[in-house]
Amino acid sequence: MPTKRHTAEQIISLLRQAEVELAQGRTVGETCRGLGVSEASFYRWCAEDGE
Numbered sequence: 001m002p003t004k005r006h007t008a009e010q011i012i013s014l015l016r017q018a019e020v021e022l023a024q025g026r027t028v029g030e031t032c033r034g035l036g037v038s039e040a041s042f043y044r045w046c047a048e049d050g051e
Helices: 008-023 028-035 040-049
Strands: none
Touching: 008 028, 008 040, 028 040
């Protein structure tokens, strides 16, 4: 089983940063590229954390 690349704390930090960037008018694609994660991971993290 592969190891996880991001810890729970890192995921929460990335989601907070993404929220700020999205509020500034950036698209999800631009935000994800800047954070270095895929859009699928971003949406999965949002679903898991209830955002």
